[in-house]
Amino acid sequence: MHLTGAEIVIECLKEQGVDTVFGYPGGAILNVYDALYKHSDEIRHILTSHEQGAAHAADGYARATGKVGVCFATSGPGATNLVTGIATAYMDSIPVVAITCNVGVSLLGKDSFQEIDIAGITMPITKHNYIVKDVSKLAETIRKAFRIAQTGRPGPVLIDIPKDVTGNKTEYKPVKIEPVLPMDPQDICQKDVDTAVAMISKAKRPYIFVGGGAVLSGASGELMEFVNKVDAPVTDSLMGKGAFPGTDSRYTGMLGMHGTKTSNYGVSECDLLIVIGARFSDRVTGNTKKFAKNAKILQFDIDAAEMNKNVLITDGVVGDLKEVLKRVNEKLEQQSHPDWMKKIQEYKEKYPLTYHTDVLTGPFVVEEIYKQTNGDAIIVTEVGQHQMWAAQFYQYTNPRTFLTSGGLGTMGYGLGASLGAKMGCPDKLVVNIAGDGCFRMNMNEIATAVRHQIPVIQVVINNHVLGMVRQWQNLFYEQRYSATVLNDAVDFVKLAEAMGAKGIRVTTQEEFKEAFAEAVKMNAPVVIDCQIDSDDKVWPMVAPGAAISEAFDENDISHS
Missing domain, CATH: 3.40.50.970 (Thiamin diphosphate (ThDP)-binding fold, Pyr/PP domains)
Structure with a gap:
């Protein structure tokens, strides 16, 4: 098929199974919106009131579904209005693909009307970004962007397309997109898994701290099995909510600046803190020199860069959390900590969350x-x-x-x-x-x-x-x-x-x-x-x- 760049954008979105796009049109992206018009029965476009709303909507779509969220914006202020939403997704590891259009290739770098170097602006807040100056490379670039957004630790990717590239034609061949798989299980170091199992087996007062990575990896089932095997109390970060049920008797509430006293005291008194997909945000740790000072720290995370970044750990396992927990669960024998669990339960009874019940709050x-x-x-x-x-x-x-x-x-x-x-x-x-x-x-x-x-x-x-x-x-x-x-x-x-x-x-x-x-x-x-x-x-x-x-x-x- 001989298609324009704008038509290729839409065909590639269809390849990826995209059913909804959030955005706001403008001059530079008009060709894409014209192509979208012809496919409105296949891809629904939500016209937001502001481009920032479109970026956040794509982010919310991704968080709620686990799929990639997509947003559109035109050049200049349209593109820059996406920046806060892209940064939000980046900080929380949310897969979003932002597609912006720019002035024509011959006008780039000349302070043209509504021109901005959006790739340069977003470089620190994207997993990767592209400016596509050759229409023959557009389809390949879009496919790469979706793959990068979902692979490993998720995150946002931006594609900037000059207006003439959206109008130029090239040969397009449809491709069947294979699902993005988790990290190769072979990449998980078995020696690290064995070390983790040994540490857990020796612990007398273990505590499990769950972060957003457990949500992103879909590891809730493996996490529940792990908690039951370790027989430990569970706390979470803001991003980890829902990975482990808040109604479970082992759950002690959030950790950190506005965490429960039970979680904060318990983590401060434990002898092993098992950190599952959390990055030790300052809002969680408080004073890092005093954080979990009585504990060895064992961290499971998909991103090796998070190991020893904010808090020095004792040991860790790098890999997709779902697979890491499977490996550990296979090796770990049933643990029992009745005295420790009793102490934490006493904390829960002594320090419940309260509020003034006589007025609207x-x-x-x-x-x-x-x-x-x-x-x-x-x-x-x-x-x-x-x-x-x-x-x-x-x-x-x-x-x-x-x-x-x-x-x-x-x-x-x-x-x-x-x-x-x-x-x-x-x-x-x-x-x-x-x-x-x-x-x-x-x-x-x-x-x-x-x-x-x-x-x-x-x-x-x-x-x-x-x-x-x-x-x-x-x-x-x-x-x-x-x-x-x-x-x-x-x-x-x-x-x-x-x-x-x-x-x-x-x-x-x-x-x-x-x-x-x-x-x-x-x-x-x-x-x-x-x-x-x-x-x-x-x-x-x-x-x-x-x-x-x-x-x-x-x-x-x-x-x-």
Whole structure:
């Protein structure tokens, strides 16, 4: 077949099984959109309100489905508006292919209208990127991009295509795309597996720490078998939610700055910390010199670069987690640690997560969402206090049901991501939980939800401040609330209605119960504005620079 570059882009997307693309057109990418028009029955295009929303939607689609998310943008500001979304995906190892178009090859490097070196800009935040100046190399490049995005540790790839390349013609031959397989099991060092088994067998007080890699590798079944064999308590990172069921008796809650006291104390007292697909983020470790200071550290990870990067480990196994856990499970004999498990259970009983139950609060909202969805929704969040409450008070029992920006901490991520998640998983209820500060950043995507009839429920935890920053100002900056008070006249209910969605304001627990139940029944875009106190805080907390064993809460402050 003799096709234009634009037609080749669409044919290659079809090869990869792409059914949805998120984007925003412009002059440089017009040829691609013209080709897409002819295939609108095969690939659905979601026109977002802003390119950043398209990047986050592609990311949310990928996280919810495990497939590659795809977004389009035109040259110049269209391309640069994708950057935050690409960086978000990069930090959390999410497979996204971003396709941008640029000015013609002869105009590159001449400061042409809407020209930007997007490949240069995104080099540090992509697994790889390309600028394709020869149409005969376009199909091969797109296929490589999808393979790279999915191979090994996933991540985003960008392809930039000059406009004349999208118009030029070349011979195109369809290719049957083979599924991307995990790392070759032969690459896993058996000696390292044997060392790991020996370390686990000698441990008296093991603790298992689960990160996002366990979600990405689809290792939940192997992880459950491993936990049962080791007989150890389990904690997780923000990205690891759902890989191990939050309802299991061995689960002790999140680890780190806003982790539970049980997890923080337990990890600080264990003699072996088994780290499964986590990268020792500073929000998890606190003071790295004091992190798990009584323990040997055994790390399983697909990326050798993560070994000894942030925390010095004792030993590790490099490989796809699903296969690593299979190997370890085959070799490991049943362990038993009744005294250690009893001690951790006592911690759980002594240090439960609590909140003020007499008024409408963020934790109440999250718990009520959990009850009404029976724990079976996809929960998406923005970044801040509401994000921590969603991690603490919703019990995730399956992977790919908690979507949040962990590494980059992107305010404005959640609404776009929730649209992508709903497009990828139309049979699942999708709820985006936001703070009012975050919601303001990309609330224009409510118009996208209405335009394309994407029934997401947007819950705004509205405290009229930038809550997490205010919490730090309250605790560490002598209550100097510099630029964190949002005391203006913005009305989210009217705003939702102006964009064609249903808007509901609630101020009490009962009103929220009724509003959320109504939103579920409506099966349409709904915004619920939840008015809470400006000084509600996320507890427990670890002060910056402190050890996680120094976690404190409201009771500790009142007694000090």
